[in-house]
Amino acid sequence: MTVRDALNSALFEEFERDESVMLMGEEVAEYQGAYKISKGLLQKFGSKRVVDTPITEMGFSGMGIGMALNGCKPVIEFMSWNFSMQAIDQIVNSAAKLCYMSGGKINVPIVFRGTNGAAMGVGAQHSQDFGAWYSSVPGLKVLAVYDSEDARGLLKAAIRDPDPCIVFENELLYGTEFEVSEAALDKDFVAPIGKVRVMKEGTDMTIISHGSVVGKAVEAAQIAKEKYGINCEVINLRTLRPLDREGILASVKKTHRLVTVEEGWPQCGIGAEIAALVMESDAFDQLDAPVQRVCSTDVPMPYCVNLEKMVLPQTKDVMAAIERIM
Numbered sequence: 570m571t572v573r574d575a576l577n578s579a580l581f582e583e584f585e586r587d588e589s590v591m592l593m594g595e596e597v598a599e600y601q602g603a604y605k606i607s608k609g610l611l612q613k614f615g616s617k618r619v620v621d622t623p624i625t626e627m628g629f630s631g632m633g634i635g636m637a638l639n640g641c642k643p644v645i646e647f648m649s650w651n652f653s654m655q656a657i658d659q660i661v662n663s664a665a666k667l668c669y670m671s672g673g674k675i676n677v678p679i680v681f682r683g684t685n686g687a688a689m690g691v692g693a694q695h696s697q698d699f700g701a702w703y704s705s706v707p708g709l710k711v712l713a714v715y716d717s718e719d720a721r722g723l724l725k726a727a728i729r730d731p732d733p734c735i736v737f738e739n740e741l742l743y744g745t746e747f748e749v750s751e752a753a754l755d756k757d758f759v760a761p762i763g764k765v766r767v768m769k770e771g772t773d774m775t776i777i778s779h780g781s782v783v784g785k786a787v788e789a790a791q792i793a794k795e796k797y798g799i800n801c802e803v804i805n806l807r808t809l810r811p812l813d814r815e816g817i818l819a820s821v822k823k824t825h826r827l828v829t830v831e832e833g834w835p836q837c838g839i840g841a842e843i844a845a846l847v848m849e850s851d852a853f854d855q856l857d858a859p860v861q862r863v864c865s866t867d868v869p870m871p872y873c874v875n876l877e878k879m880v881l882p883q884t885k886d887v888m889a890a891i892e893r894i895m
Contacts, residue, residue, distance in 0.1 A: 573743040575720035576606045580644070582756045583728045584614050587642060590728060591618040593629050594646030594683075603648045604684065604743050630656035630681070634663050637679040642728060647683035650699045650737065664733040665708030676731040682724065685713075685737035686781055686832045687881055689874055696870035696877075698833035700780065703735045704809035704842075710762055711735045711810040713780040716747040719807060722760025729759060739781040763808050765816040771802030774891065775820040777843060778830040779806035782882050786830045789887035799895060809839060817843060818852045825857040828890045830882055835864040858894035863887050 570578075583590050592607055598621040601608040611619040622629040626647065633643035647653050653660065664677045687696040704711045710732055712723040720738070727734035752758055760766075768783065769790055778786040783805045790801035802820055806812070821827050827847060829840030840862035847853055847860060866880040 570717045570749045571744055571746050572714065572717050572720045572738070573604065573606060575717035575749070576714075576724055576738065577608055579721045579724040579728075580607065580610060581613070583725055584610065584618065586756070587728075589640060590642045590644065591620065591636070592644045592646065593620040593622055593633055595622055595624055595648050597621060597646050602646070604740065606646070606743075626652050626655035627659055630659040631663065633679055634659060634677060637664075637677045637733075638667075638675065642678045642680075644680045644682060644728060647681065649695055650683055650685040651695050651697050653681065653683075653699065660703075660709070660733070660735075661706050665706050667708075668732065669708055677733045678731050680724075680727045680734045680736060682727070682736035683738065684740040684743075686739055687870055687877060688740040690872060690877065692872045693869035698780075698831070698865070700737060700809050700831065700833050701838050701842075704839065705837075706810075709733055709735055709810060710808070711737070712762065712808055713737045713806065714739070715742070715780055715783040715805055715807075716745075717749050718747065718753040719760065719766070719805070721749070721753055722758055723762075723807060726759040726762050730762065734762075737780055742781060760807060763811045763813055765813040766805040766807050767802065767820075768805050769801065769803040771800040771824060773800045773824055774826040774828065774895070775802045775804060775824045776828045776830060776887065776891075777804045777806060777817065777820075777840075779809060779839065780832060782830050782832050785882060785884045785887055788884045789891060792884070792888055793891050797895065799891065801891070806839070812842070812846070814846060817846060818850055821847055821852045822855045825855055826894050827856070828861045828863060828887065828894070830863040830887055832865055832881060834867055835862055836867065838862070838864055840864060861890035861894055863890050
C-alpha cells in the first residue's frame with residue numbers, strides 16, 4: 570500500500586466511524602486534495618464534511634478550532650507545513666493552550682496535517698522541517714509518519730484523540746509502497762501515541778529517527794551489518810511529543826551507543842533533545858561513546874536539486890556517524 574492510499578483509507582474509515590469528523594483546507598474537495606489524499610471523500614460524504622477554503626491558513630485554522638469547541642472533529646490540511654506559519658497563533662495560542670487554561674474543562678479535538686520538510690527543488694520557503702518547532706509546545710501531540718502502517722495508525726489515533734494533534738507527512742513518500750500487516754489494515758487499528766516503533770532489533774548501537782529519513786537509518790544499519798558486522802537497533806520515534814523516554818533509554822542502555830537522524834536543523838533539534846535526555850538520565854553512564862547527530866546542514870534549503878541532496882541527511886552521513894563511534 571502506498572502512503573497516499575494509507576492516509577486516504579484512514580480518512581474514509583474515520584469518516585464512516587464518526588459523523589463529527591470533517592476535513593477542511595485548500596483544494597481538499599473539488600480537486601480531491603493537492604496530493605490526492607482526500608480522493609473520493611467529497612463524493613461519498615458531501616460538501617458539509619469536506620470543505621474547500623480560501624487561501625487563508627489563519628482563517629480556516631481558527632474556524633476549525635471553533636468547530637472543535639462545538640462538537641466537530643476537524644481535520645485541517647495544510648498544503649505544506651511551511652504555510653502553517655500563517656496559522657501558528659491559532660495552533661499555539663488557541664488550540665494548544667485551551668485545555669490547560671480552562672483547568673482541563675475544554676478539550677480541542679482537532680488534527681492539523683500535511684506535508685512537512687523537503688520535497689525536491691521547491692526552495693527554502695517550502696522545505697522546512699517543523700518537528701522541533703511544534704514539539705516544543707505543551708498541549709500539542711506531534712506525530713511523524715514514515716511508512717504506510719504509520720500513516721494509517723497515527724492518523725487514526727490523532728483523529729480519535731481528544732487533544733490537538735500535529736501529523737507530519739512527507740511529499741516524496743506519498744507514492745512509495747510499503748508492506749502493511751493484516752493488523753494495520755483493520756478499521757480499528759491505531760498506533761499508540763507516545764510509543765516508539767522498533768524497525769530493527771540490535772545490540773551494538775541505537776539509531777533513532779523519525780519521518781522521511783527512517784529509511785536512511787534502516788539502509789545504514791543494513792550496510793553496517795554487511796560491511797562491519799555491527800548490529801544496529803533502528804527506532805522510529807513516531808511521536809515527537811510526548812517522546813517515549815522509557816523506550817529510548819531502554820535501547821541506549823542495551824546498545825551503549827546512539828546516533829540520531831533527522832531532516833531538521835541541528836540547533837534545538839529533536840536529536841539535541843534526545844541527547845539531553847540521555848545526558849540527564851542514568852543511561853549516560855551506559856554510553857561507550859559520545860552521542861552523534863545527523864541533521865540537515867545549518868542553512869536554508871537550496872533550490873537546485875544537487876545542492877538540496879548535499880544539505881539533506883543521506884545514508885552515507887549515517888554511516889559516517891556509525892563509523893565515528895565504533
